[in-house]
Amino acid sequence: MSIIKKLFYRIFQFLLVGVGMTFMPQLSPKLLTGAGCIKKLPAFIKGRGIDKVLIVTDKVLSKIGLLDSLFKACEQEGLTYLLYDEAIVNPSIECIEKAYEMYRDHGCQAFIAFGGGSAMDCAKAAAARVARPRKSISQLGGTLKVLSFKVPPLFAVPTTAGTGSEATLAAVVTDYSTQHKYAIQDPSLLPRYAVLDPELTVGLPPHTTATTGLDALTHAIEAYTNKFAPRYTRRLSEKATKLIFENLPKVYRDGKDLEARANMQLAALYAGRAFSRACVGYVHAIAHTLGGLYGTPHGLANAIILPYVMEDFGATVYKKLARLAEIVGIEGKNDEEKARAFIAAIKQMGKDMGIPEKIDVIKDEDIPKMVRFAMREGNPLYPVPVIWGKDQFVSTIERIRSKDNKRVYYINDKCIGCTLCAKNCPVFAIEGKLKERHVINPERCIECGVCANVCNVDAILDSEGKIAKKKPKQEWKKPVIDEELCTACSICVQACGKNCLRISLPKYKGDIKVHAYLENENQCVGCGLCALRCPLHAITMKGGEA
Structure with a gap:
């Protein structure tokens, strides 16, 4: 990449982040906090003159009854609600359009986004469509394409502690026709209110707890190491990093620890506020390509990629990573030693929580497309420590690939x-x-x-x-699924080319012990692809005679 192009990128980043973000008001959602505070939300909404809302969530949360207390409170307060529970992981344009049409056709006045980052992204993008009905989702993609005071109020209720979407001005969309994942970024998409109820995160499976927590850590670290970041975002990143190192291992081991759950929600909020101003970086740029091409969950992708990108930035990030190392109690003789120890601690935390060290789905023929998408997203927008060209992206992607x-x-x-x-x-x-x-x-x-x-x-x-x-068919191996380890992430279901696997339905309202199972045993050819793809090693292949 030429020096002139890099200089142009830095000038653009300085004007956007160093100048623009510094003078922009420090907006943050107003908070409802504490165990059980979700029950107060309908009265809070009614008090603002709103009588009808669209609740955006996903099928799983709807089926297990996690929204029941919200529904009951809405009925008690006389708040009319409609339910859109078709938000999907990596929300598509079609999914967002359905939510928008339901909102428009029923005369709703506000959105409640209930769930993880996907539900938040779906609601935010639908809200953008409400404000700009003559523009398509693809036309709204990019920075400052909405710019409207007509965006309806958005109440964010996170049920994970990682995405920080309740405090960000971005909605991430996947165009499955092109396999491209991009963001709609606009200050008007920042939720006005956020509900941080730790009771809503108690049922999160350990694997989801881990990936969402490391997603929040990625937000904090990328915002912290980026150039031109406003000073207050560095303080937010420091707070978030300390809270995550102190509390993520706790909630992974004991999901019912409400204090640690509440601290993780705060960490996700702080990290979300930080990267809303300081931006994310190349970790996200690469992770988004994995989500678009292979459906890799965003938090999992970030968790794997983060240490590799920080290593490849080299000496330019040593001083800042050394400061974070000191904050979490990691010692060293100099900045380089502290920084390397900090990266090693991230890797060890991931390993302790069952996060794979590599990504095993990347195909040789897809790497040029990954590089193209990542460069289009990251340059010139992200004020990263080192501006990468094609060769460095290829090098890092090769490092995160599993070649076993x-x-x-x-x-x-x-x-x-x-x-x-x-x-x-x-x-x-x-x-x-x-x-x-x-x-x-x-x-x-x-x-x-x-x-x-x-x-x-x-x-x-x-x-x-x-x-x-x-081998005779009765000796072909079949997948055996450890129901205790399985988190129903659906990666195995998506991987199975013979359509043999399913996710079990809840046995009763509130049941969170759903898991994958082999539904069509006769169709199974014993390929083991499900076991190969499982990030938790919850699937083993055993001979048919056993």
């Missing part, structure tokens, strides 16, 4: 072109025409052995060059 899988299964000249292997391959790694020798794409093969199990002519060689013998 040897993809070297091979089809020999015994192949008769029956196509059984190609039809049954769960990752579509086998190509060939009928009655002609087939070929395995080594970049796609996961060595599951399904091709060998359906081959009638011993044409499949394994990674050691030996013939992979066909």
Whole structure:
């Protein structure tokens, strides 16, 4: 990248963050806090002359009854509500449009966003559409494209402690037609009120607790290490980092610790306020590409990528990371030693909570697209410590990729072109025409052995060059799911090419012990892709005879 282009980026960042954000009013949502405070929200809303609201949430929270206390309070206070419970992870344009249309068609006056970052993003983007009905979601993407006083009031009720969306001016949208994930950023999208009720986060599974908590840590650290950040955002980042280091391990071990849960909610709020002014950085730019291309949960992606990006920034972040290290009680002889120890502590925290060290879904052919999307998002907007060009993005993406899988299964000249292997391959790694020798794409093969199990002519060689013998169907391995470890994240369900897995329904109102299970055993080919993708190692493959 040329010096002139980098200079232009820095001038742009200085004017936007160093000047613009410094003189912009320090807006923050008004808070309702404390255990059980969700019950006070309807009276609070009615007191502001609002009689009808649209509640935006997701199917899981709706089914387990987490909103019941809110519904009951609304009825008691005479607050009319409509429920939109179709918010999805990485909300799509279609999902947002449905929420907007329901709001518009029923004459609602405000939004209640109830859930994690996805519900918040859906509600914010729908609110932007209310204010700008003649603009599409894609036209509103970017910075300062809304700029309207007609954005309806938004009451944010986080049920996780990580995204900080209750304190941010951004809504993240995924365009699934292009696999591109982008943000609508505008001060008018900042929620006016936020409800921090720790009781709503008590039922969070440990894995979700971990990924959302590390998401908040990413917000704090990126805001802190960015250039031109207003001074008060650094104080917010310091507070957030200290709270997360002190409380995240506690709530991971004991989800019912209300004090620690409340502290994590504050940490997420502080970090959200910090990055709303100081911006995020390349961790988010890369994480958004993973969400758009592969559906990787945002918090999980950030948790894995954060230490790699900080390492690759090198000496430019040592002083600031050393300061954060001191705040959380990490010692060292100099700034470099403290900074490296701080990064190591982040890695260890993730490891202790079952966060994978690498990402195993990145394909070679997708890396140019990832780089293009990340550079488009990050440059010139994010005032990162070091401005990266294409080569550095490629280098970092290569570092976060898992390269453990040897993809070297091979089809020999015994192949008769029956196509059984190609039809049954769960990752579509086998190509060939009928009655002609087939070929395995080594970049796609996961060595599951399904091709060998359906081959009638011993044409499949394994990674050691030996013939992979066909096994009778009753001996094919099947996934066994540890219901205690499973958090119903749905990654395995999405990974299964044979559509064999499902997430169980709640057995009763308030039941949070939902989990994945094998519904279609006859369709399962025993490929093990579900186990390979599971971030918690909650799935093991066992022989059919067992």
